[in-house]
Amino acid sequence: MKEKPTGRHLIMVIDDEQDVASLVKMILEGEGHQVITALSGHEALQMLYQVKPDLILLDIMMPGLDGMEFIKIVKIIDSTAQIPIAMMTARTAPEDRAAALREKAVEYICKPFTAAELAEKVNKILAQDNK
Amino acid sequence: MFRSIKIKLATSASLMVVLIITSYSLVTVVHRRSQLRQEISEGVVSFARLTVAPICQGYYIYYSSGYFKFRGIVAGLLRMNSNVSEIQIIDVSGNVLFDSRIRDYEQPGSLPSPDQYESGLLERVRRLDLSQQPVKSPSGDWAISVVMPYIEEWGRHRLSVRYVANYAALGGLVRSSIIQVLITGLVFVVLGSLIAYFIARTITDPIHQLSMAASDIGAGQLDRSVSVKSNDEIGGLADSFNSMARQLKSNLEALSESYDRLTRANAELMELDRLKSNFMANVSHELKTPLTAISGYADYLAMEKLGPLTETQRKGLEVMRRNIRRLTRQIKDLLEFISMEEGQFSITPGMFDIQQVFEEVVSNYRTELESKKLAASIVCPPGLELWGDRERIFQVVDNLFMNAIKFTSHGSIIVTAEIEAPGRARIEVADSGVGIPPEAVARIFQRFHQLDGSSTRKYGGVGLGLAIVKSILDAHRTTIEVESTPGRGSRFMFRLPTGPEEGRKT
Numbered sequence: 001m002k003e004k005p006t007g008r009h010l011i012m013v014i015d016d017e018q019d020v021a022s023l024v025k026m027i028l029e030g031e032g033h034q035v036i037t038a039l040s041g042h043e044a045l046q047m048l049y050q051v052k053p054d055l056i057l058l059d060i061m062m063p064g065l066d067g068m069e070f071i072k073i074v075k076i077i078d079s080t081a082q083i084p085i086a087m088m089t090a091r092t093a094p095e096d097r098a099a100a101l102r103e104k105a106v107e108y109i110c111k112p113f114t115a116a117e118l119a120e121k122v123n124k125i126l127a128q129d130n131k
Numbered sequence: 132m133f134r135s136i137k138i139k140l141a142t143s144a145s146l147m148v149v150l151i152i153t154s155y156s157l158v159t160v161v162h163r164r165s166q167l168r169q170e171i172s173e174g175v176v177s178f179a180r181l182t183v184a185p186i187c188q189g190y191y192i193y194y195s196s197g198y199f200k201f202r203g204i205v206a207g208l209l210r211m212n213s214n215v216s217e218i219q220i221i222d223v224s225g226n227v228l229f230d231s232r233i234r235d236y237e238q239p240g241s242l243p244s245p246d247q248y249e250s251g252l253l254e255r256v257r258r259l260d261l262s263q264q265p266v267k268s269p270s271g272d273w274a275i276s277v278v279m280p281y282i283e284e285w286g287r288h289r290l291s292v293r294y295v296a297n298y299a300a301l302g303g304l305v306r307s308s309i310i311q312v313l314i315t316g317l318v319f320v321v322l323g324s325l326i327a328y329f330i331a332r333t334i335t336d337p338i339h340q341l342s343m344a345a346s347d348i349g350a351g352q353l354d355r356s357v358s359v360k361s362n363d364e365i366g367g368l369a370d371s372f373n374s375m376a377r378q379l380k381s382n383l384e385a386l387s388e389s390y391d392r393l394t395r396a397n398a399e400l401m402e403l404d405r406l407k408s409n410f411m412a413n414v415s416h417e418l419k420t421p422l423t424a425i426s427g428y429a430d431y432l433a434m435e436k437l438g439p440l441t442e443t444q445r446k447g448l449e450v451m452r453r454n455i456r457r458l459t460r461q462i463k464d465l466l467e468f469i470s471m472e473e474g475q476f477s478i479t480p481g482m483f484d485i486q487q488v489f490e491e492v493v494s495n496y497r498t499e500l501e502s503k504k505l506a507a508s509i510v511c512p513p514g515l516e517l518w519g520d521r522e523r524i525f526q527v528v529d530n531l532f533m534n535a536i537k538f539t540s541h542g543s544i545i546v547t548a549e550i551e552a553p554g555r556a557r558i559e560v561a562d563s564g565v566g567i568p569p570e571a572v573a574r575i576f577q578r579f580h581q582l583d584g585s586s587t588r589k590y591g592g593v594g595l596g597l598a599i600v601k602s603i604l605d606a607h608r609t610t611i612e613v614e615s616t617p618g619r620g621s622r623f624m625f626r627l628p629t630g631p632e633e634g635r636k637t
Contacts, residue, residue: 017420017424019420019421019424020420020423020424020427023423023424023427023428023431024427026431027427027431030431030436061412061413061416090415090416090418090419090420090423091412091415091416092415092463092466093470094477094479111419111420111422111423112419112422112423112426112427112459113423113426113427114426114427114430115427115430115431115434116430116434118427
């Protein structure tokens with residue numbers, strides 16, 4: 001769309017809603033990124049043994065391992081602690097936002113988001129990360 | 132410590148006994164003393180009546196010779212009354228002719244003048260003479276003197292006899308009576324103290340029991356009662372104490388029962404509260420997730436990322452997107468409002484650029500403005516920073532702006548921020564729309580309110596926007612004001628401080 005970030009980035013999208021996961025995958029692939037999706041926290045943890053994404057987009061409300069538990073686990077494992085994580089959630093209460101930022105989430109994207117908003121925020125994080 | 136009342140009672144009782152006995156014995160001793168004195172002087176007077184004649188006749192007989200014989204007779208007479216210690220013979224002018232204390236006279240006929248052996252006693256005796264008042268004798272004893280005239284034949288009176296009696300015997304008698312009184316007193320004191328002690332015990336023992344029971348109850352033994360069987364005040368106290376203990380126990384039981392009930396109710400409420408906020412989170416999730424998917428794909432389609440669109444397709448897609456935005460807005464307002472009603476609402480103030488807020492709001496509504504052919508302008512000093520919760524203030528301006536668009540069919544909308552007074556800025560959203568009738572101004576900030584039932588259908592929305600605005604501004608401790616002329620337009624205003632210090636002042 002606008003200027004593309006340097007190089008292709010690998011982005012992991014974790015959302016139990018297949019439709020949302022596909023939408024995000026589509027938007028970000030449109031931005032020129034490589035996207036892998038996981039439909040649960042457990043599946044995502046399995047995948048993290050094989051791949052090391054540049055960014056994780058994480059839903060909070062998921063059955064099984066939820067987003068807040070997932071981020072805690074990722075942040076205490078050495079090999080994954082450095083991966084930036086952006087929350088992507090329907091919970092808009094300031095307490096939820098504060099809790100996520102305490103867990104070192106880099107961004108808090110509220111659903112419903114527009115395609116342009118999502119692309120802009122993701123590109124901003126990746127640009128900062130490249131510096 | 133519980134003995135003290137007994138001791139106090141016993142002590143005061145013994146003190147009283149001591150006082151009574153002391154005053155009684157004082158009175159007794161004084162009375163006995165004067166009685167004895169009376170007896171002695173009466174004895175001396177009758178002795179004098181009996182002996183005055185033989186003494187004076189003997190004196191005449193032995194005047195020129197036989198002084199020692201006379202002395203012997205006087206000594207014999209003196210032995211008859213132990214109280215009389217001295218006998219003097221005096222002439223009418225007061226000269227002492229003979230004194231039984233003086234042993235040796237060379238010549239009885241030439242008796243020395245009183246001055247030669249005058250003692251304090253004799254001087255005083257002369258002055259007091261017939262008064263019979265006690266005087267101090269040279270030996271230090273109290274004494275009385277009785278002067279008895281000797282009347283000869285033909286009523287002639289040449290000599291008088293003075294009898295001096297001392298009270299030496301009196302002292303001993305008084306002393307013994309004092310000792311008697313003291314012994315009786317001591318017995319009374321001991322008996323009195325014992326009686327007082329036992330009386331005190333009958334009072335203090337029940338009090339002791341009561342105080343033990345009270346401290347037991349204080350320690351939590353509520354079954355405790357006192358067994359004092361008497362019909363006096365202490366018995367009454369014990370009865371009231373027992374009924375108080377029973378009352379306390381039943382009150383405490385009732386209290387702990389209602390405490391349990393309250394704890395259970397509170398736990399239920401907390402559980403309910405937790406369920407409710409879970410439910411709210413789920414509702415929020417369930418409403419927003421599908422909306423995210425729909426709006427995302429619609430946006431993506433409109434961007435023509437998935438291929439070019441025909442004009443009809445584009446128009447249809449625009450209608451979809453407009454209604455998605457409207458739905459998104461309503462859901463957001465509704466959830467926001469519910470969380471405000473729940474009290475889960477707080478602001479995190481900071482400094483923010485108001486112009487940026489204005490620009491963001493206006494650009495969000497570009498499509499609506501264009502479709503209604505409305506002009507929007509921002510009047511704001513560049514770089515003006517205000518103190519408040521940026522997200523919340525954004526919501527306020529957004530709501531006011533959206534309302535302005537909704538109720539304006541032609542003309543313009545002006546968003547203004549200006550320094551009104553040092554430290555305070557005024558923010559205003561003015562439109563040229565239908566306006567609000569004066570009688571309705573107060574009602575528009577009530578939730579669920581729109582001007583009339585039909586306006587809901589005409590203008591859309593559920594009437595929560597201004598209620599949310601009011602809540603947010605309340606949290607900022609500021610108020611919203613409205614000026615409106617029906618048919619001409621409305622102005623919504625509120626004020627914000629330019630820094631945390633100014634914010635605290637207002």
